[in-house]
Amino acid sequence: MSSAEAISGIKKQEDTNNALEQVQQLVETYPRVPITVDCVIFGFDNNELKVLLIRSDLEMFDGKWTLLGDFAHDDEELDDAAYRVLRERTGMRDVYLEQVKTFSKPHRHPGGRVITVAYCSLLNTEHHALNILDNELHWHTVKTACNMAFDHKEILDVCYKWLQKRMLEHPLGLNLLPEKFSLRELQNLYEAILDIKLDRRNFRKKFFSMDFLIDTGEYEDDVHHRPGRLYRFDFDKYSQNKKKWTGIEF
Amino acid sequence: MSSAEAISGIKKQEDTNNALEQVQQLVETYPRVPITVDCVIFGFDNNELKVLLIRSDLEMFDGKWTLLGDFAHDDEELDDAAYRVLRERTGMRDVYLEQVKTFSKPHRHPGGRVITVAYCSLLNTEHHALNILDNELHWHTVKTACNMAFDHKEILDVCYKWLQKRMLEHPLGLNLLPEKFSLRELQNLYEAILDIKLDRRNFRKKFFSMDFLIDTGEYEDDVHHRPGRLYRFDFDKYSQNKKKWTGIEF
DNA sequence: ATTCTGTTGTGTTACTTTTACACTTCTATT
DNA sequence: AATAGAAGTGTAAAAGTAACACAACAGAAT
Numbered sequence: 155m156s157s158a159e160a161i162s163g164i165k166k167q168e169d170t171n172n173a174l175e176q177v178q179q180l181v182e183t184y185p186r187v188p189i190t191v192d193c194v195i196f197g198f199d200n201n202e203l204k205v206l207l208i209r210s211d212l213e214m215f216d217g218k219w220t221l222l223g224d225f226a227h228d229d230e231e232l233d234d235a236a237y238r239v240l241r242e243r244t245g246m247r248d249v250y251l252e253q254v255k256t257f258s259k260p261h262r263h264p265g266g267r268v269i270t271v272a273y274c275s276l277l278n279t280e281h282h283a284l285n286i287l288d289n290e291l292h293w294h295t296v297k298t299a300c301n302m303a304f305d306h307k308e309i310l311d312v313c314y315k316w317l318q319k320r321m322l323e324h325p326l327g328l329n330l331l332p333e334k335f336s337l338r339e340l341q342n343l344y345e346a347i348l349d350i351k352l353d354r355r356n357f358r359k360k361f362f363s364m365d366f367l368i369d370t371g372e373y374e375d376d377v378h379h380r381p382g383r384l385y386r387f388d389f390d391k392y393s394q395n396k397k398k399w400t401g402i403e404f
Numbered sequence: 405m406s407s408a409e410a411i412s413g414i415k416k417q418e419d420t421n422n423a424l425e426q427v428q429q430l431v432e433t434y435p436r437v438p439i440t441v442d443c444v445i446f447g448f449d450n451n452e453l454k455v456l457l458i459r460s461d462l463e464m465f466d467g468k469w470t471l472l473g474d475f476a477h478d479d480e481e482l483d484d485a486a487y488r489v490l491r492e493r494t495g496m497r498d499v500y501l502e503q504v505k506t507f508s509k510p511h512r513h514p515g516g517r518v519i520t521v522a523y524c525s526l527l528n529t530e531h532h533a534l535n536i537l538d539n540e541l542h543w544h545t546v547k548t549a550c551n552m553a554f555d556h557k558e559i560l561d562v563c564y565k566w567l568q569k570r571m572l573e574h575p576l577g578l579n580l581l582p583e584k585f586s587l588r589e590l591q592n593l594y595e596a597i598l599d600i601k602l603d604r605r606n607f608r609k610k611f612f613s614m615d616f617l618i619d620t621g622e623y624e625d626d627v628h629h630r631p632g633r634l635y636r637f638d639f640d641k642y643s644q645n646k647k648k649w650t651g652i653e654f
Numbered sequence: 655a656t657t658c659t660g661t662t663g664t665g666t667t668a669c670t671t672t673t674a675c676a677c678t679t680c681t682a683t684t
Numbered sequence: 685a686a687t688a689g690a691a692g693t694g695t696a697a698a699a700g701t702a703a704c705a706c707a708a709c710a711g712a713a714t
Binding site: 655656657658659660661662663664665666667668669670671672673674675676677678679680681682683684 | 685686687688689690691692693694695696697698699700701702703704705706707708709710711712713714
Binding site for chain 2: 167172173174176177179180181182184185186187188190191193208212213214225226227228229230231232233253255256258259260262263264265266268269271298319321322323324340344348350360364392394399400401402403404
């Protein structure tokens, strides 16, 4: 390396350092806000859609219910924070989790400005025993959820609508059922979440024609009538063949 | 009021104050993060989808393009911040604006941790002259957008996908056209944004059957061939009759 | 074992929606 | 007057959706 090149190298390094300092100083001037994540964890049990709630810790919200939330740690991506909350509260990993919306009304938190990012998760209540029952953690029927702290009712409503819509486009609901399920269970799930009645034959036809159900050859055995066949969902086949959206309809 | 009631009232007030202090102290302990909004402002011109970009101010991103962004003010709801950015940059109010997604990778901003919330806006390039041309504000073709600062390319990509999907469910695209438009312009818009070819007859049939187009009786006059009829979109009728989603398809 | 009850499992028809496709009308240009 | 280029229109085949009834089966009660 020539000395001219070396000098030029040093110059460049200095420029980079200066540029970095400039950006860092700029960011210093930004107002800072506490960020939390709130997890709306849906489950399905007894033919009803449920959501995990706990009692608020805060005196101010005495007796009210809240979603599972926590502030985001330094240098923690919000997706990771949501997974962490889920893990800390339910002991579960590898469940479906998706960012839904950010809520930022200036006075949504009485303790000062706090912005929260809502995440949705869906899990099978049977497979996910609630190990940590602090704060009366429990599955609450979504339809009757009320008396909630902060703007958590609004967040729940938005997430519920989100779920209803996504259910029609993606087989999210299957995360709410056991690995093996009967078509009746599947239909109950759709009827409960979408809050509509569906024709049984057309429902079956629809799902069979999509060709993502694998017949396990097994039958229900915990039921007091003719047992239905049990199916698994073929997630691999689904991810290869999922429908591309082309039609304009509004 | 009895003195017992008065005392009880004072007691309650004290409790409330204590409770409030408790919450405020709690929020004090949360880590704080700078929040910005970034606006992805789409326009349509010359049969191409465009997006508003400016040159980065930062030495570090010399020559790179960025979305229109700004940090959120204290006690400013993020929706309002996005509208403010839009107003400050384009002088426009009353345009469509929607929150899309929050981006929070810890090192997405070189100056330290910054979380950003992306908003999408669609506007008609003809009706929205760019008054403020600082930082080389200009309409950039979406397809060729690259060399962007921060994670703005990723944000743009996410918003573009979001737009493509929403276009099929809601008449968002009409915010990109003049108030009166021909069916050819409308089809060009859909073809450009969705990046597909559509059958002209079926496209017309589809839109006429939806019955949201109002025939103005006028014709194009800036065109070197047989002029097409001009239509307006009936937003009122649309908002009353918009399709409810029921079918399961994935 | 017989009967009763409730659920599973299946097929057809009418209707609606989507797709594919070609020719005439109209305006501006030459 | 001829030409070029886009507007405007209809139909038939195919696919998908919606409505609807009855036999097979398992468990429970008798």
